[in-house]
Amino acid sequence: MTSEHHDNKLHEFLVLSWIEMDFIINRNQFSASVFLQEEMKYQEDARYFSSLMTYNGQTLPVFNFNAFLTDTFRSGIHSNFNIALICDISLFSRANQSSYRKHFLKNNTDISSQFLAVKVSVHAGMNHVPLSEINLIPPGLRGKLNNEGILGCRFTNKNNIQYFVDIETIIFKCIREKGDFDDYQQG
Amino acid sequence: MDNFEILSRLASQESHHSDDATCDTENMLKFLIVRVKDKQYAFFVEQIKEIVTNVSLYFVPFVPSYIRGFINRHGLPHTVFDLNAIFERELLESSTFLISNDENDQIAFLVSGVTEILKIPENEVHMLSTSNNQEGFVKGAITTPDGEIFILNLPNIIERLENDL
Numbered sequence: 001m002t003s004e005h006h007d008n009k010l011h012e013f014l015v016l017s018w019i020e021m022d023f024i025i026n027r028n029q030f031s032a033s034v035f036l037q038e039e040m041k042y043q044e045d046a047r048y049f050s051s052l053m054t055y056n057g058q059t060l061p062v063f064n065f066n067a068f069l070t071d072t073f074r075s076g077i078h079s080n081f082n083i084a085l086i087c088d089i090s091l092f093s094r095a096n097q098s099s100y101r102k103h104f105l106k107n108n109t110d111i112s113s114q115f116l117a118v119k120v121s122v123h124a125g126m127n128h129v130p131l132s133e134i135n136l137i138p139p140g141l142r143g144k145l146n147n148e149g150i151l152g153c154r155f156t157n158k159n160n161i162q163y164f165v166d167i168e169t170i171i172f173k174c175i176r177e178k179g180d181f182d183d184y185q186q187g
Numbered sequence: 188m189d190n191f192e193i194l195s196r197l198a199s200q201e202s203h204h205s206d207d208a209t210c211d212t213e214n215m216l217k218f219l220i221v222r223v224k225d226k227q228y229a230f231f232v233e234q235i236k237e238i239v240t241n242v243s244l245y246f247v248p249f250v251p252s253y254i255r256g257f258i259n260r261h262g263l264p265h266t267v268f269d270l271n272a273i274f275e276r277e278l279l280e281s282s283t284f285l286i287s288n289d290e291n292d293q294i295a296f297l298v299s300g301v302t303e304i305l306k307i308p309e310n311e312v313h314m315l316s317t318s319n320n321q322e323g324f325v326k327g328a329i330t331t332p333d334g335e336i337f338i339l340n341l342p343n344i345i346e347r348l349e350n351d352l
Binding site for chain 2: 009011020021026028029072073074075131132133134135136137138139140141143144145146148150151152153155159161164166168
């Protein structure tokens with residue numbers, strides 16, 4: 001293995017710092033971030049889409065990424081203060097845009113057709129990461145983990161692992177498979 | 188740059204990784220004997236690249252329980268198979284890992300410890316025929332003064348993961 005073949009291109013990622021592990025998210029997957037101070041209740045029984053927030057006068061469904069990471073990675077969070085990443089729906093795949101419209105807008109005209117919010121811990125920062133430092137998932141697990149929204153990983157100097165995650169895949173997998181929407185559409 | 192483009196670049200850089208592991212052929216067969224709890228198993232020595240201890244094991248979600256996580260070897264993630272979890276359905280408490288020489292994947296095996304390296308004449312190695320061992324985890328056996336030791340069938344062990352995912 002020689003470093004000269006590596007892609008030294010830097011790319012900007014949001015790094016979420018959790019206990020024992022970190023997560024990195026492609027900066028291009030969200031368009032803004034704001035402090036998440038007030039959330040309105042949406043559907044109490046839903047695990048990941050239980051609240052709404054207001055952004056630029058629009059009502060956005062909030063995907064609770066903290067809850068997803070806690071459930072999935074058995075890891076803990078450093079702080080209960082949160083920020084919301086604002087994702088532009090038009091950047092999602094056509095299939096996911098269609099899912100979004102079907103699940104969120106069909107029965108609720110108040111919800112934004114433009115943006116969705118992702119709730120993450122405030123222990124986060126933007127970093128330029130060399131792509132050469134990010135590894136693909138080992139082949140035996142790659143297909144499975146990529147399908148779940150885990151695209152790669154990186155080992156840091158702090159003897160820590162950073163999982164490179166795709167928030168679009170994770171959000172829409174939860175929408176389709178976790179049953180949150182069966183609950184609130186009836187509500 | 189979207190995630191598809193990032194993955195393409197990562198795949199491209201990975202294709203340049205090379206592994207110069209060589210394999211000697213001898214009249215005597217060499218086996219690495221390992222302990223998994225109270226049992227011993229044999230690996231062909233050329234199947235194992237490295238033995239490491241006391242490295243961090245990182246949790247991986249969405250996998251069967253016998254996949255204990257990733258370890259970091261030379262900056263690359265290696266999938267850790269817990270042999271005791273596969274054979275006895277009980278998780279092994281250990282920090283000794285065998286790094287596989289598999290060129291197609293980055294794999295490690297969790298074992299209790301390494302006992303020795305044995306040289307055995309080829310005619311004293313009892314291999315199971317393919318027909319009665321198509322899906323088994325044992326490829327054959329060697330006889331030692333301490334008794335019979337099973338030779339593990341690594342391709343079948345690895346293939347189990349493919350079937351379970």
